Amino acid sequence: MSLGSPATTDLVTETTPVATSTSAGPELVQLLTPEGERVEHPDYPLSLSDDEYRAMYRDLVLVRRIDVEATALQRQGELGIWAALLGQEAAQVGSGRALRPQDFAFPTYREHGVAWCRGVDPLRLLGLFRGVSNGGWDPQEKRFNLYTIVIGSQTLHATGYAMGITMDGAVGDADTAEAAIAYFGDGASSQGDVNEAFVWASVYNAPIVFFCQNNQWGISTPTGHQTRIPLYQRARGFGFPGVRVDGNDVLASYAVTRKALDDARTGQGPTLVEAFTYRMGAHTTSDDPTRYRLASELEAWKLKDPLERMKAFLYKQQIVDGGFFEALDAESADLAARIRQGCLAMPDPDPLSLFDNVYAETTQVLRDEREEFAQYLAGFSGGQH
Amino acid sequence: MAQLTMAKALNEGLRKSMEDDAKVVIMGEDVGKLGGVFRVSDGLQKDFGEHRVMDTPLAESGIIGTAIGLAIRGYRPVCEIQFDGFVYPAFDQIVSQLAKIHARSAGQVKMPITVRIPFGGGIGAVEHHSESPEAYFAHTAGLKVVACSNPLDAYFMIQQAIASDDPVVFFEAKRRYWEKAEVDTSAVPAPLWHARVVRPGTDVTLVAYGPMVKTCLDAATAAEEEGRSLEVVDLRSLSPLDFPTVFASVRRTGRLVVVHEAPKSIGLGAEIAARCSEELYYEMEAPVLRVTGFDTPYPPSRLEEEYLPDLDRVLHAVDRSLGY
Numbered sequence: 001m002s003l004g005s006p007a008t009t010d011l012v013t014e015t016t017p018v019a020t021s022t023s024a025g026p027e028l029v030q031l032l033t034p035e036g037e038r039v040e041h042p043d044y045p046l047s048l049s050d051d052e053y054r055a056m057y058r059d060l061v062l063v064r065r066i067d068v069e070a071t072a073l074q075r076q077g078e079l080g081i082w083a084a085l086l087g088q089e090a091a092q093v094g095s096g097r098a099l100r101p102q103d104f105a106f107p108t109y110r111e112h113g114v115a116w117c118r119g120v121d122p123l124r125l126l127g128l129f130r131g132v133s134n135g136g137w138d139p140q141e142k143r144f145n146l147y148t149i150v151i152g153s154q155t156l157h158a159t160g161y162a163m164g165i166t167m168d169g170a171v172g173d174a175d176t177a178e179a180a181i182a183y184f185g186d187g188a189s190s191q192g193d194v195n196e197a198f199v200w201a202s203v204y205n206a207p208i209v210f211f212c213q214n215n216q217w218g219i220s221t222p223t224g225h226q227t228r229i230p231l232y233q234r235a236r237g238f239g240f241p242g243v244r245v246d247g248n249d250v251l252a253s254y255a256v257t258r259k260a261l262d263d264a265r266t267g268q269g270p271t272l273v274e275a276f277t278y279r280m281g282a283h284t285t286s287d288d289p290t291r292y293r294l295a296s297e298l299e300a301w302k303l304k305d306p307l308e309r310m311k312a313f314l315y316k317q318q319i320v321d322g323g324f325f326e327a328l329d330a331e332s333a334d335l336a337a338r339i340r341q342g343c344l345a346m347p348d349p350d351p352l353s354l355f356d357n358v359y360a361e362t363t364q365v366l367r368d369e370r371e372e373f374a375q376y377l378a379g380f381s382g383g384q385h
Numbered sequence: 386m387a388q389l390t391m392a393k394a395l396n397e398g399l400r401k402s403m404e405d406d407a408k409v410v411i412m413g414e415d416v417g418k419l420g421g422v423f424r425v426s427d428g429l430q431k432d433f434g435e436h437r438v439m440d441t442p443l444a445e446s447g448i449i450g451t452a453i454g455l456a457i458r459g460y461r462p463v464c465e466i467q468f469d470g471f472v473y474p475a476f477d478q479i480v481s482q483l484a485k486i487h488a489r490s491a492g493q494v495k496m497p498i499t500v501r502i503p504f505g506g507g508i509g510a511v512e513h514h515s516e517s518p519e520a521y522f523a524h525t526a527g528l529k530v531v532a533c534s535n536p537l538d539a540y541f542m543i544q545q546a547i548a549s550d551d552p553v554v555f556f557e558a559k560r561r562y563w564e565k566a567e568v569d570t571s572a573v574p575a576p577l578w579h580a581r582v583v584r585p586g587t588d589v590t591l592v593a594y595g596p597m598v599k600t601c602l603d604a605a606t607a608a609e610e611e612g613r614s615l616e617v618v619d620l621r622s623l624s625p626l627d628f629p630t631v632f633a634s635v636r637r638t639g640r641l642v643v644v645h646e647a648p649k650s651i652g653l654g655a656e657i658a659a660r661c662s663e664e665l666y667y668e669m670e671a672p673v674l675r676v677t678g679f680d681t682p683y684p685p686s687r688l689e690e691e692y693l694p695d696l697d698r699v700l701h702a703v704d705r706s707l708g709y
Contacts, residue, residue, distance in 0.1 A: 134485075135489040135491060160453060162454070163454070192446060200451055356491070357488045358487070359487065360549075360551050364629075365628070
């Protein structure tokens with residue numbers, strides 16, 4: 001099949017036998033319907049306490065609040081750009097809460113919900129998008145790698161890390177053994193690095209979960225331009241299982257990821273989890289989705305909103321009351337205020353800090369360059385320029 | 386003291402590093418059972434096991450990318466890229482990840498990874514097996530780049546590169562793999578980032594690295610018969626460049642010819658010439674000249690003798706330098 005002419009490109013879109021962006025197919029693992037009805041799945045039994053259900057909903061709400069506040073800060077010129085996770089909260093909170101403390105996550109640049117679950121202060125994320133840092137937290141302390149912006153690169157890092165887990169003998173015990181998880185998207189699934197990561201993970205039987213958030217869009221490009229089969233089915237060709245989960249269902253995302261991680265840590269090798277979800281916002285604040293997708297598609301996905309279905313579930317279970325939501329609203333507002341104040345107060349880095357940490361052992365060439373620039377800066381009155 | 390080829394000296398150096406540090410692992414295509422296509426890792430898998438000397442799948446980006454993950458886990462990987470022209474599939478992982486992770490993490494994540502690359506021509510190979518891609522890497526902040534030219538340096542430099550907490554791209558002059566020299570393993574090695582005057586002289590400085598060091602030494606021997614005294618500097622480190630050693634030599638001779646196999650434009654020679662003009666403008670008797678490969682793709686092997694700088698082309702440049 002050639003993609004050589006515009007005519008055939010259109011043909012691909014029309015004939016590609018993938019699910020449309022609102023229909024995931026019967027293989028979808030779901031534990032919570034869009035209406036908030038709890039359903040069972042034979043492979044993924046799940047029983048959480050009332051506190052855990054409430055905590056999961058709290059995560060969803062706070063993560064969305066962080067995202068909304070960051071988008072607003074970008075609109076007001078306080079962030080250079082923001083990559084919104086709107087719509088993907090359940091996939092991220094579900095998988096993020098499935099991680100055990102000893103597990104290690106390798107995110108892209110949109111995993112604000114996973115960052116939240118790993119205890120990374122949201123202000124650290126904002127620092128990156130404000131432009132005061134290219135990282136912002138200690139990956140080892142949080143067991144959450146730095147955001148990786150080149151699409152798909154981190155899947156190889158995660159795979160190598162997982163190989164190291166095996167080499168350290170830290171695979172086997174269901175409670176204490178370790179696993180890695182690599183986050184990426186439907187667009188990244190076309191990258192060579194992701195496919196190489198699949199090969200490596202399979203050959204080395206590495207304790208890793210590949211968590212693909214299929215949010216239906218790689219900027220303006222629909223998933224049908226990345227694949228002709230459902231993405232989770234790709235795993236079979238590499239020699240490990242794939243599963244498609246409802247990425248707007250926090251409970252299913254949790255249960256499926258938990259099992260995949262536990263399979264990995266007990267030596268059963270990798271799993272590809274395709275979290276079927278939807279990017280309800282723009283790719284980033286610089287993007288304009290009205291140029292390439294219909295408003296009706298977004299409206300259809302709004303009916304599957306990850307927060308609304310969990311809220312409905314909590315009501316149906318009768319484990320929340322008005323006081324719970326009021327308290328959560330207040331916590332949410334406080335968090336937003338803290339983020340806003342923290343962002344505005346964030347200082348620009350010292351100009352000479354750009355020479356810091358280029359190397360573990362710096363070089364004379366770099367020391368000389370720094371000194372020359374320092375003298376140049378000092379030439380301005382009061383050291384200002 | 387033993388007479389070792391450069392390939393064997395590298396092998397001994399790798400062995401020593403693996404003995405000294407259990408976190409050192411070797412990974413690459415055919416590095417295990419076969420011992421590498423140049424046998425540089427010969428016997429290491431047998432002695433250290435398949436976990437420490439890994440025959441990887443055939444994908445260079447995967448080699449570097451997984452090595453990065455292993456480094457995050459605390460390992461100290463030594464990656465072999467089988468030939469110079471095969472490094473480009475790994476270019477993104479080297480330039481965008483390996484080089485930048487230390488800075489991105491504000492120093493919290495170290496990348497003690499060595500990327501070994503046999504480089505240069507002169508072995509009659511097919512396309513993509515004779516290239517000199519060092520400038521791409523020397524141009525990238527966050528990487529260190531070195532090139533060994535002889536067995537003694539090879540033995541120590543590979544150990545120093547592996548021990549470095551920074552990523553090091555380690556170029557091995559593949560047509561010098563089989564040349565022998567005395568290797569005193571009890572010697573005290575020079576610091577890895579230092580250039581070395583390998584032959585003192587008074588009339589013209591020749592600066593080279595990797596395979597061209599021997600070419601320059603041969604040229605200096607020939608020139609001596611004509612009564613000319615050439616000083617030869619082996620750069621050893623291409624990033625950082627050891628300018629003090631180069632400047633000191635050029636101050637002594639007043640004349641400089643830079644020699645490399647890589648194409649002339651925007652190569653290491655251009656950087657060295659620019660720095661000398663900034664630093665030694667009033668002390669040089671002649672402009673800096675370059676003897677290099679041409680600004681062409683590396684040619685089919687029947688033409689490589691024309692492409693590669695040789696003794697005559699070096700001496701021709703020496704004549705031109707002395708003619709100013």
